Amino acid sequence: MRGEYKVPGGKLVAVDVEVEDGRLARVTVSGDFFLEPDSALGDINAAVTGMSADADADQLAHAIIGALDDSVSLIGFTAQSVGIAVRRALGHATSWADHTFDLISPVVLDPAMHVALDEVIAREVAAGERPPTLRFWDWDSPLVVIGSFQSVRNEVDSAAAERHGIGVVRRISGGGAMFMEPGNCITYSLVVPGSLVEGLSFEQSYAFLDQWVMGALSEVGINARYVPLNDIASDKGKIAGAAQKRFVSGTVLHHVTMAYDIDAEKMTQVLRIGREKMSDKGTKSAAKRVDPLRSQTGMTREAILESFANHFRAQYDTRDSDYTEAELDEARTLVETKFSTESWTHRVP
Known part of the structure; x- marks a missing residue:
C-alpha cells in the first residue's frame, strides 16, 4: 500500500507499507525532501516498522522522533508528515x-x-x-x-x-x-x-x-x-x-x-x-x-x-x-x- 502527503509549503512524503498480523511491515519512506545525515532514513523506516496498523499519526510521529537524535535534520518535512502518509497508505487518512x-x-x-x-x-x-x-x-x-x-x-x-x-x-x-x-x-x-x-x-x-x-x-x-x-x-x-x-x-x-x-x-x-x-x-x-x-x-x-x-x-x-x-x-x-x-x-x- 502506498500513501502520499504534500507538506504545505514543503516537500512530498511517500510511504510504501505492508501489514502483517496487524503490524506495519516493510516500511519504505521516500520523497523529494532533504534529510541529514542520510542514514537517518533507515532509522525512520525502522521506527514505524512493527507498530500497530491502528496507530494514529501522532503515535507514529512520536515513535520517529524518539528514534532520531538531535543531530538529525528533517528539511521540508516532519515526523508527523510521515505519520499522515502512513495513515493514507492504510486508508485511514484521505487526500x-x-x-x-x-x-x-x-x-x-x-x-x-x-x-x-x-x-x-x-x-x-x-x-x-x-x-x-x-x-x-x-x-x-x-x-x-x-x-x-x-x-x-x-x-x-x-x-x-x-x-x-x-x-x-x-x-x-x-x-x-x-x-x-x-x-x-x-x-x-x-x-x-x-x-x-x-x-x-x-x-x-x-x-x-x-x-x-x-x-x-x-x-x-x-x-x-x-x-x-x-x-x-x-x-x-x-x-x-x-x-x-x-x-x-x-x-x-x-x-x-x-x-x-x-x-x-x-x-x-x-x-x-x-x-x-x-x-x-x-x-x-x-x-x-x-x-x-x-x-x-x-x-x-x-x-x-x-x-x-x-x-x-x-x-x-x-x-x-x-x-x-x-x-x-x-x-x-x-x-x-x-x-x-x-x-x-x-x-x-
Whole structure:
C-alpha cells in the first residue's frame, strides 16, 4: 500500500507499507525532501516498522522522533508528515484526490438559513448522504453572525443594530463576528470528513483546507498568505477570517468570510470589537470603506465568486449541486427552533 502527503509549503512524503498480523511491515519512506545525515532514513523506516496498523499519526510521529537524535535534520518535512502518509497508505487518512466534492453556487437566502445549512450539510456528510461539499453563501438581508463562544453584549451594540435593522444570529463554529450586508463580503462553507485532516493539528488544518483559495486569490491578482491561526492576509492587510467546527462524527465544518465592500462606518457602530480593532490600527475615520477584494481586483463580486468556483473545479473532482427541498425545510426548522431563539442567541449573554 502506498500513501502520499504534500507538506504545505514543503516537500512530498511517500510511504510504501505492508501489514502483517496487524503490524506495519516493510516500511519504505521516500520523497523529494532533504534529510541529514542520510542514514537517518533507515532509522525512520525502522521506527514505524512493527507498530500497530491502528496507530494514529501522532503515535507514529512520536515513535520517529524518539528514534532520531538531535543531530538529525528533517528539511521540508516532519515526523508527523510521515505519520499522515502512513495513515493514507492504510486508508485511514484521505487526500483531496480521494473525494468528489459537491459544489453549490450562491443561492440568495435569509443569512440565518445559511447558518442553519452549515449544521444540516454537516449531518448529511457525516451520514454519507452527501459527499464533501463546498457551498458559497448569498443573502438578502443584513445580519451579524457571531461566533459560538462570543458574548452578545460585548460584541454587538444592540441599539445601533436595531437602528440599522440588523439582526444577530449565533453560529455553531467559534471565531469572530461576521458583519453581513447584501453584497459586502464573500463567504463559503466547506464540509469534509475528518479523514481529510487526519494527523493535522487544528492550526495546520486551517491552512490545509484553505490551500485552494490561496490559488484562487492569486488568479484574481491578490498575493495572499495564511496568518495563523485563522486569518488570510494580502500585502495590504487582513482580507479574511476562517472558523471551524469539528463534530463528534468526525466531520469538519470550515468556513471563511472575505471582505468585499464593507461599510466600515456602519460596521463600527454595530460591532463593539470593530471600534477596538479600528483604533488599534490607528484608523482615524471610520467612514473609510473597507473593500479589499473590490479595490485590489477591480472585479465585481459575482465575477470573483465565479472565478473561485472555477478554480476549485480545476483543482478537484467536483459535481455541481443544489440544496434539496428536504435540506431547506430542515434548515427552516432549525432557524425557528434554534438559531432564532433567545436561549441560543444569548447562551453567552
